[in-house]
Amino acid sequence: MSNRTFAIIKPDAVRNGYLGQIIDRIIQAEFVILGAKLIRMTREQAEGFYAIHRGKPFYEELTRFMSSGKCMVLALEKENAVAAWRKTIGATNPADAAPGTIRKDFASSLGENAVHGSDSDPNAEQEIAFFFSESELIAAK
Ligand code: CMP
Numbered sequence: 772m773s774n775r776t777f778a779i780i781k782p783d784a785v786r787n788g789y790l791g792q793i794i795d796r797i798i799q800a801e802f803v804i805l806g807a808k809l810i811r812m813t814r815e816q817a818e819g820f821y822a823i824h825r826g827k828p829f830y831e832e833l834t835r836f837m838s839s840g841k842c843m844v845l846a847l848e849k850e851n852a853v854a855a856w857r858k859t860i861g862a863t864n865p866a867d868a869a870p871g872t873i874r875k876d877f878a879s880s881l882g883e884n885a886v887h888g889s890d891s892d893p894n895a896e897q898e899i900a901f902f903f904s905e906s907e908l909i910a911a912k
Contacts, residue, residue: 775805776852777898778860779887782840789877790843793886796873800859802847805908806899814838820901832882844902853895856888 780793797804812820817837824830849855861872865884868875878885889895899908 780843783883784885806846
């Protein structure tokens with residue numbers, strides 16, 4: 772069954788000129804792009820999106836970085852989308868990411884790790900709803 776996940780192509784990847792290559796990886800991995808927006812998050816949006824990490828030592832740096840420049844937010848569809856996207860992007864820390872993954876090829880550090888991926892189906896739906904209304908998402912068929 773097809774389901775959905777949420778992705779961000781983060782400010783470091785956009786700044787470094789990797790936006791097109793990462794979109795190409797998404798297409799090559801046969802995700803359907805239901806929605807995509809190039810945005811610059813406000814600090815408040817970044818704090819809201821990453822509210823689950825509030826209080827952690829990296830929260831300040833994370834929300835400053837995520838609001839530091841343009842990023843692309845995407846709603847993706849594929850069978851087992853959450854697991855499939857996490858496999859495509861690789862481990863959170865690029866130093867641990869498998870060869871051929873997006874983070875291995877395009878990320879420089881744990882903090883600036885090129886892309887985000889939801890970690891569960893409920894979080895995917897919540898994260899998609901943070902940036903998209905349902906009417907903005909194009910049906911797969
Ligand atoms: P992401 O998948 O976007 O979810 C939270 C982000 O926090 C994570 O990717 C990392 O880029 C960032 N981060 C920074 N430091 C840490 C850390 N010590 N542990 C986990 N995530 C971290």
